[in-house]
Amino acid sequence: MSDFEDLGLTASEVGPIPLVQHFFRRLGLDDLLERHVPDRKLGRQSVVSSARALSVMVANVLTSRGPLYAVPAWVQRHVAEHFGLGERQAKAMNDDRIGRALDRLYELEPASLLTSVVTRAVKKFDIDLAQIHSDTTTVTFSGNYEGQADKEARERPPLITFGHNKDHRPDLKQLVYSLAVTADGAVPVHHKIYDGNTTDDQTHIETWTTVRQIAGTPDFVYVADSKLCTRENMRFIDERHGTFLTVLPRSRQEDDAFRDRLQERPVPWHEVRRRKGKSGNDKHDIVYEAHEPDEFTTDGYRIVWYRSSVKVVHDEKRRNRRIKRAKMRIENLEARTGAHRFRSAEAAQRAAADVLQDEGAQRWIEVRTIEENVADFKQSTPGRPGKNARYRKVDIPIVLFEVRERAEVIQADARCDGIFAMVTNDTTRSAKDLLDVYKYQPFLEKRNEQLKSVLCVAPVFLKRPERVAALLLVYFLAVLIFALIERETRREMRARGIDSLPLYPEDRPCNAPTADGVMRAFEGLRRSQLRDSNGDVVRTFHDQLSPVASQLVDLLRLDRREFGA
Numbered sequence: 001m002s003d004f005e006d007l008g009l010t011a012s013e014v015g016p017i018p019l020v021q022h023f024f025r026r027l028g029l030d031d032l033l034e035r036h037v038p039d040r041k042l043g044r045q046s047v048v049s050s051a052r053a054l055s056v057m058v059a060n061v062l063t064s065r066g067p068l069y070a071v072p073a074w075v076q077r078h079v080a081e082h083f084g085l086g087e088r089q090a091k092a093m094n095d096d097r098i099g100r101a102l103d104r105l106y107e108l109e110p111a112s113l114l115t116s117v118v119t120r121a122v123k124k125f126d127i128d129l130a131q132i133h134s135d136t137t138t139v140t141f142s143g144n145y146e147g148q149a150d151k152e153a154r155e156r157p158p159l160i161t162f163g164h165n166k167d168h169r170p171d172l173k174q175l176v177y178s179l180a181v182t183a184d185g186a187v188p189v190h191h192k193i194y195d196g197n198t199t200d201d202q203t204h205i206e207t208w209t210t211v212r213q214i215a216g217t218p219d220f221v222y223v224a225d226s227k228l229c230t231r232e233n234m235r236f237i238d239e240r241h242g243t244f245l246t247v248l249p250r251s252r253q254e255d256d257a258f259r260d261r262l263q264e265r266p267v268p269w270h271e272v273r274r275r276k277g278k279s280g281n282d283k284h285d286i287v288y289e290a291h292e293p294d295e296f297t298t299d300g301y302r303i304v305w306y307r308s309s310v311k312v313v314h315d316e317k318r319r320n321r322r323i324k325r326a327k328m329r330i331e332n333l334e335a336r337t338g339a340h341r342f343r344s345a346e347a348a349q350r351a352a353a354d355v356l357q358d359e360g361a362q363r364w365i366e367v368r369t370i371e372e373n374v375a376d377f378k379q380s381t382p383g384r385p386g387k388n389a390r391y392r393k394v395d396i397p398i399v400l401f402e403v404r405e406r407a408e409v410i411q412a413d414a415r416c417d418g419i420f421a422m423v424t425n426d427t428t429r430s431a432k433d434l435l436d437v438y439k440y441q442p443f444l445e446k447r448n449e450q451l452k453s454v455l456c457v458a459p460v461f462l463k464r465p466e467r468v469a470a471l472l473l474v475y476f477l478a479v480l481i482f483a484l485i486e487r488e489t490r491r492e493m494r495a496r497g498i499d500s501l502p503l504y505p506e507d508r509p510c511n512a513p514t515a516d517g518v519m520r521a522f523e524g525l526r527r528s529q530l531r532d533s534n535g536d537v538v539r540t541f542h543d544q545l546s547p548v549a550s551q552l553v554d555l556l557r558l559d560r561r562e563f564g565a
Contacts, residue, residue: 007538011528016519017082018562020059023481028120030055036113037105047092053101054474056083061478063519065456069095079527102470110473118189118214125484129215131183133441134207134224136200137448138166138174140458145173148465157469163197178203179448180211185487186443189214191476193469200227205236218242223438229423231299238425245437248421254297258305263412267291269307272432286310290431297423304431305421312418326361327403334401345369348399364410368402451479454516485515492555502548521549
């Protein structure tokens with residue numbers, strides 16, 4: 001019994017860290033961090049280098065989703081060797097060490113690190129750069145962040161300020177986060193943050209130029225939303241022999257001209273895409289039709305019009321909803337009484353016009369005001385009303401609204417339901433091929449959604465904008481690893497003829513695993529060690545891998561020894 005009394009049991013988390021480190025090694029991330037983020041030579045070496053601290057932070061973002069001040073405790077719960085740390089180094093991982101690492105990253109031109117990492121990823125994972133999708137989102141902040149604009153423009157980090165907030169929080173400050181991904185697994189290849197009041201059309205030239213440097217050629221199609229459709233952006237790409245594909249904004253005169261023509265006479269449409277509707281209420285096929293006119297845009301670029309069956313239904317519902325809301329609000333205006341009633345027909349007409357403008361229904365509804373008198377009785381003698389009180393009849397003017405739907409305008413607009421146009425300088429792809437290219441854009445939007453929901457980029461508990469800028473680069477590296485895990489898992493499944501993995505609760509099958517689902521399969525795995533009174537390890541035990549985790553180890557060619565197998 002005394003032999004056992006001298007032994008102690010310690011347990012550390014393993015989780016998905018070996019999986020994450022496997023992709024770090026394939027990418028050579030630690031080597032790149034050491035090369036681009038060296039520590040200053042101060043006469044003595046830091047216990048934990050800035051590069052090592054940044055590597056730990058990327059792993060933390062991928063697997064923990066906690067605030068930065070919780071990283072030290074998170075590290076000490078895990079197996080230190082899996083991070084390339086010794087026990088002394090693990091204890092030295094505090095929030096001050098993390099802050100200094102972020103400062104160092106910001107000082108040393110992080111753009112060069114980003115380019116090196118992406119170039120290495122393209123080469124090591126054989127990523128196809130033939131098609132690039134670009135978009136922006138916003139990262140919202142709750143602090144004041146005052147005094148940033150006082151610094152020199154070249155020295156200061158991007159300005160955290162008010163702008164068009166895509167999280168629907170106009171009361172909070174923000175940064176604009178630009179991301180570009182490939183159509184080969186939606187792997188990120190470019191990232192940059194801009195001042196919070198930067199508009200999307202100002203980001204595309206820099207994004208295209210950077211991707212051009214990474215690809216080494218302009219022979220890729222650059223896809224973005226309607227903010228790309230400016231003369232400056234399109235001319236810049238076209239003059240440098242690049243290819244672009246973008247959506248025509250409703251504000252362009254070509255849009256108005258085509259809609260006017262369509263309201264007057266039909267145009268020939270031909271089907272270019274069809275797929276089965278989802279089960280449930282939506283059982284109709286989803287159909288896309290195309291029409292390519294002989295005319296070009298005013299800039300001389302090709303324009304192709306499309307009509308979506310889903311968008312037809314959506315546009316009709318939105319128009320009916322606006323009409324219904326406007327009519328209901330006008331009825332409420334008519335119900336005003338007492339001091340709130342309208343004193344003149346002109347005031348009532350202005351109020352109705354404001355309602356139509358607010359609801360965007362002025363094209364479809366016509367409102368006419370009618371003045372009438374309503375009889376009422378008022379006490380003609382002073383005092384409280386009683387049985388001998390006398391009353392006199394008075395006429396009170398009121399304003400009524402006559403609301404009429406403009407049926408001819410509604411019918412004309414209905415002929416334009418479901419249409420949208422795309423602009424390109426590509427003369428080789430068919431209308432169907434162009435639509436197929438653009439239809440990959442939601443995968444980019446999914447990466448931005450994962451940045452915010454899965455990886456929890458906000459709230460950011462940092463006061464210094466320089467550290468915020470460096471932290472968002474750490475998040476880009478995490479999104480890159482996230483995408484590579486997802487891409488490699490799906491590619492290996494296809495290569496081995498595996499249709500699904502039991503990653504959902506109750507071992508339900510998952511046909512398209514995400515990196516989050518893959519890492520979740522390793523959650524809860526621990527390593528336990530028996531130690532003697534001197535602290536020496538007597539024996540090591542590992543939790544047993546689940547069947548799906550074991551399958552993933554084989555699928556991704558992980559080292560089983562790191563899981564004790």
